[in-house]
Amino acid sequence: MTAERQYLGVPIPRPRVGFFELSSCEGCQLQLLNNESTLLDFLDLVEIVNFREGMKEAADDYQIAFVEGSVTRRDEVERLQKIRHNAQQVVALGSCACFGGVNQLKNRFGDLEWVKREVYGDYPIDSQEARPLSAYIKVDLEIYGCPIKKEEVERIVTNLVLGKAVNHPKYPVCMECKAKENICLFELGEPCLGPITRAGCDAWCTSNRLACWGCRGPAPEANVEELLAIVARKKMSMERLLDRLECFGGFAGAADTLRRKLKGGA
Amino acid sequence: MKISCEVDVRHLSRVEGHGNIRIAIKNGEVKEARWEVVETPRFFEAMLVGKLYENAPYICGRICGICSIGHTLTAIRAIENGFGFIPSEQTARLRLLLKHMETLQSHILHIYFLAAPDFLGVGSVLPLTKSHPEVVQQALRLKMVANDLCDEVGGRRLHPTRTVVGGFTMVPDKYALAGFRKRLQASLADLMAGAELFATFTLPSFSRETEFVSLQGEGEYPFIGGNLLSSDGVVKQENDYRAMSNEYMADFSTSKLSRLSRKSFAVGALARLNNNFDYLRPQATAIAGKLGLRPISHNPFMNTIAQVVECVQVVEEAITLIDALLAVPWQQARQEVEARAGMGVGAVEVPRGILYHCLEFDGDGRIQKADCVIPTSQNHANIYHDIEELALYCVQQGKSDKEIELLAEMLVRAYDPCISCSVH
Numbered sequence: 001m002t003a004e005r006q007y008l009g010v011p012i013p014r015p016r017v018g019f020f021e022l023s024s025c026e027g028c029q030l031q032l033l034n035n036e037s038t039l040l041d042f043l044d045l046v047e048i049v050n051f052r053e054g055m056k057e058a059a060d061d062y063q064i065a066f067v068e069g070s071v072t073r074r075d076e077v078e079r080l081q082k083i084r085h086n087a088q089q090v091v092a093l094g095s096c097a098c099f100g101g102v103n104q105l106k107n108r109f110g111d112l113e114w115v116k117r118e119v120y121g122d123y124p125i126d127s128q129e130a131r132p133l134s135a136y137i138k139v140d141l142e143i144y145g146c147p148i149k150k151e152e153v154e155r156i157v158t159n160l161v162l163g164k165a166v167n168h169p170k171y172p173v174c175m176e177c178k179a180k181e182n183i184c185l186f187e188l189g190e191p192c193l194g195p196i197t198r199a200g201c202d203a204w205c206t207s208n209r210l211a212c213w214g215c216r217g218p219a220p221e222a223n224v225e226e227l228l229a230i231v232a233r234k235k236m237s238m239e240r241l242l243d244r245l246e247c248f249g250g251f252a253g254a255a256d257t258l259r260r261k262l263k264g265g266a
Numbered sequence: 267m268k269i270s271c272e273v274d275v276r277h278l279s280r281v282e283g284h285g286n287i288r289i290a291i292k293n294g295e296v297k298e299a300r301w302e303v304v305e306t307p308r309f310f311e312a313m314l315v316g317k318l319y320e321n322a323p324y325i326c327g328r329i330c331g332i333c334s335i336g337h338t339l340t341a342i343r344a345i346e347n348g349f350g351f352i353p354s355e356q357t358a359r360l361r362l363l364l365k366h367m368e369t370l371q372s373h374i375l376h377i378y379f380l381a382a383p384d385f386l387g388v389g390s391v392l393p394l395t396k397s398h399p400e401v402v403q404q405a406l407r408l409k410m411v412a413n414d415l416c417d418e419v420g421g422r423r424l425h426p427t428r429t430v431v432g433g434f435t436m437v438p439d440k441y442a443l444a445g446f447r448k449r450l451q452a453s454l455a456d457l458m459a460g461a462e463l464f465a466t467f468t469l470p471s472f473s474r475e476t477e478f479v480s481l482q483g484e485g486e487y488p489f490i491g492g493n494l495l496s497s498d499g500v501v502k503q504e505n506d507y508r509a510m511s512n513e514y515m516a517d518f519s520t521s522k523l524s525r526l527s528r529k530s531f532a533v534g535a536l537a538r539l540n541n542n543f544d545y546l547r548p549q550a551t552a553i554a555g556k557l558g559l560r561p562i563s564h565n566p567f568m569n570t571i572a573q574v575v576e577c578v579q580v581v582e583e584a585i586t587l588i589d590a591l592l593a594v595p596w597q598q599a600r601q602e603v604e605a606r607a608g609m610g611v612g613a614v615e616v617p618r619g620i621l622y623h624c625l626e627f628d629g630d631g632r633i634q635k636a637d638c639v640i641p642t643s644q645n646h647a648n649i650y651h652d653i654e655e656l657a658l659y660c661v662q663q664g665k666s667d668k669e670i671e672l673l674a675e676m677l678v679r680a681y682d683p684c685i686s687c688s689v690h
Contacts, residue, residue, distance in 0.1 A: 103308050
């Protein structure tokens with residue numbers, strides 16, 4: 001531990017942190033290793049004491065726990081509760097941890113037994129509906145995205161370490177996209193969730209000409225009704241809009257309503 | 267000497283996903299030797315049912331955090347094959363370039379961050395930043411050029427954004443590509459230095475006769491599509507992948523398992539290399555010779571060495587691909603695709619071995635049925651039987667508890683398993 005380190009004359013701690021994963025692709029943890037130019041500085045900022053994917057040593061006396069993935073089995077609830085017990089702060093890392101992520105797509109059938117049979121036939125397999133961390137424990141901070149954006153995580157973790165406030169943008173992705181002067185995806189015939197999704201990704205997908213699928217969940221004042229009206233006015237496919245709304249679980253309520261409406265109309 | 271030991275590794279570290287190793291030896295007799303896969307299933311094949319085809323690459327990419335590009339490209343290939351669509355030469359080149367850079371970043375991650383610490387006697391890459399800073403810098407440079415080029419071609423290194431059915435949403439910048447060509451040239455020197463380092467490591471002299479499955483090269487080292495080949499002589503067409511994968515369930519694994527001519531087989535860098543050694547580029551062949559890798563190698567620890575060789579292979583190929591892309595003006599990034607009813611299969615060599623996606627569509631291109639067969643799931647049974655054999659080997663060699671545990675861990679790591687992917 002190097003407790004003597006200072007920033008603007010103020011001593012800065014080097015917190016002990018652990019990284020954990022429940023049901024997930026482990027991509028968000030890998031994103032932390034994926035910014036090679038700043039990786040060594042980032043590793044110096046905290047003391048990593050538990051990171052199974054990257055190191056053999058493992059300790060339980062961490063102050064901050066970063067948890068990736070959603071809860072889909074009973075033993076994961078127990079692991080999560082133990083992590084909550086050990087840590088002072090629990091951070092939900094990525095869309096699976098924040099909203100259930102792509103894992104919750106299986107919930108939409110409302111028939112878990114059918115889901116199991118579709119993949120495993122009659123072979124017995126243990127699984128429950130995919131839920132975010134907050135369904136089981138208190139979460140202190142959520143970091144959104146599928147995947148998370150390393151630059152954003154570095155900024156957030158730096159703020160955490162320095163004791164500064166962590167504020168997520170209140171405006172939608174559409175603002176960031178417009179500021180970049182991108183061609184609007186609606187003009188290219190693509191239903192896009194940019195107008196209702198929380199910003200902070202710097203319009204990552206839309207700048208690559210891919211519509212926003214809402215992985216960061218709703219902006220605080222998302223006007224979903226108006227988006228539905230725009231898609232209807234432009235005579236775009238409501239089914240494609242639903243695909244995006246239901247993909248990551250951040251818009252679960254709006255997606256359920258639209259799904260029922262489309263089924264009823266069919 | 268009659269040894270006794272208990273190895274019980276829960277949630278093995280420095281691998282992707284969750285697996286356990288259990289070995290029990292009593293008075294020189296192996297009582298138990300198991301590889302267990304305890305990962306939670308996520309049910310991707312069910313998630314896709316009823317979805318329009320365009321969802322498959324986007325959702326399937328999220329099966330895996332390391333080879334998301336491979337999954338995305340395999341889903342796209344399954345769809346395009348199902349619709350009878352043949353991508354343009356430009357699209358084919360860009361996809362292969364993107365895939366090569368995924369292979370490079372994934373192999374480098376495994377070679378340096380996951381495997382090397384065992385050979386250097388440390389628990390992770392962290393102490394190496396102090397003891398071997400130049401090695402860590404080499405690894406980071408290599409990983410960075412691969413990931414940066416993935417961003418340039420695929421829009422994003424993880425869960426790519428530009429890769430769509432019919433081509434790409436946009437093409438990369440040519441000046442950037444020319445810059446990457448220089449960086450790739452320079453990275454060959456880093457790879458040579460890496461090979462020098464690995465030449466100093468002593469690999470366990472363990473081997474078990476194994477059947478190896480990969481794509482079959484035709485004139486060049488295979489990566490995307492083509493016939494399926496086993497080292498026991500089985501050859502099948504891409505569409506007939508089920509005859510190669512033969513999936514089944516067993517009580518020690520939440521992942522499905524595979525078998526072919528024997529009780530298990532292996533896929534991955536060593537399988538590709540064993541089956542297609544003659545198609546390696548000159549510098550890759552030279553590195554293989556330097557590291558003592560000759561077909562057919564039945565030593566599973568050599569998979570990491572095969573990855574080192576493949577890093578050189580993909581960098582050499584990537585330079586050629588960039589030259590070809592720079593030589594002609596950009597054509598349309600994306601072509602129109604027409605959905606039709608039927609079935610499509612994609613077989614792609616991703617970092618950990620051959621990956622299959624099979625999708626069945628209705629006339630509107632809605633997915634009726636999905637099947638994904640993952641490289642690591644094909645390897646699980648082979649890892650299981652390797653662990654059994656390794657336990658016997660350790661008894662014969664009179665190894666200590668600690669040595670047995672380390673060797674067993676190193677064996678599983680050598681396969682570079684992607685366990686959450688295998689269960690999906």
